[in-house]
Amino acid sequence: MVAASAPYAPLASFAALVIAVLYRRKVLAAAAAILLTAALAIQIPWLYLGHTSDGGPETTELRVLASNLQKGHADAPFFVDLATRSADVITVSELTAEAVTRLREAGIRKVFPYSILEPRPNAKGMGLWSRYPLTALPRSTHRNNFIAARVRVPGVQNNPLVASVHLTSPLAAGANTFDAWQRRITAAKTEFTEYAETAGPAAVIIAGDFNATADMKQFRDLLTTGYRDAVNQTGAGFMPTYSPHPWIPPVIAIDHVLTRNSAVQSIHSVDVPGSDHRALLATVAIPLDPTEP
DSSP: OGGGGGGGHHHHHHHHHHHHHHTTOHHHHHHHHHHHHHHHHHHHHHHHSOOOOOOSSOEEEEEEEEEEOTTTTSOHHHHHHHHHHHOSEEEEESOOHHHHHHHHHTTHHHHOOEEEEEOOTTTTOEEEEESSOEEEOOOOSSSOEEEEEEEOOTTOSSOOEEEEEEOOOTTGGGSOOHHHHHHHHHHHHHHHHHHHHHHTTSOEEEEEEOSOOTTSHHHHTTOOTTOEEHHHHHTOOOOOOBOSSTTSOOOBOOEEEEEESSEEEEEEEEOOTTOSBOEEEEEEEEESSTTOO
């Protein structure tokens, strides 16, 4: 779990370097300088050197909103307004029956008439809403908390596959659940490969709460079969999404958007009142005909 704090390694190394220089500890200063250089060499390319591409086949935009609703407590009117202004497809986790009622009362079905909802108590519920027709895929066979569907986007020859995901936390409710998390994220790699096989040449978008940072090997292992992380694609920079306490700003980036056969054009995070996660808003370029060169 030390990897989760890796984005702060350059700051720690810089602080150590300054202290060593002030106290004229040459060996310690040299060691701190080496650590700082190594940390920057790892973090900067992943977070800041990505760039969007204008080449390739003709595309259309699909805007994706991904949000953990914190056991259904997210502010429903705010969330619906955000989605109405900014999204075509919504993926949510920790969806409760009460949250579904509040979101409907706030008017979500007026703009997003298509949905696949599995509300459950506490943190187990999942949901997908869309402006466009959805065709649900079979439920996960790997015991993961995922739902997926094909989305009939106008003008797109092959319907994109969109998945809403929520991996168990390695430290759920203060308990050590690392082994369970390890099993589930390993199974997720298999499931993501199956999504790729199902989609074929079509775009795949996987969004949600991975309970893993990009510095963790288990997360990087998911980036196979052509998947890429949105922040890495765009160079959007360090984008923490989770706070352990309402008085503490987000400190780690455990929510992600992954794409395959499509390219993220932009991504940013948004505070959602009532949730301990910042939502992600990603604009994804979907090829109209993925068979075109």
